[in-house]
Amino acid sequence: MKAQLSVASNYSEACELLRSGYVKHVRLNWNVGSDEFFRIASDWCDTGAKIKKEGDSFIISLKGFPIPRQH
Template sequence: MKQQLSTASSYSEACDMLRSGYVKHVRLNWNIGSDEFFRIASGLVRNRGKNKKR
């Protein structure tokens, strides 16, 4: 089954989608800056690390 791609139009929308746990892939539909990119990436690594410990 192919998973549907979700599209976020802002940083907060992308974070909300990824934190929900229902979406694995999010298309970033804005000119993302390096700070936003690294905040999203580091947040994903942090959250996945916590999930592995459970």
């Protein structure tokens, strides 16, 4: 069974989905700026997430369900 891909409209929604424990892949469905991209990479990639470009958007994928530090 293939993991479901959820869609986030902003950074907060993406974090909420990833922290929920129910999804492993989140499409960032907004125009992600460079500062925001590096914030996402810092918060999530340090905990084992992968970010890939697919078409015009980015997808964050988790192997497990690590929860990044709270800001």
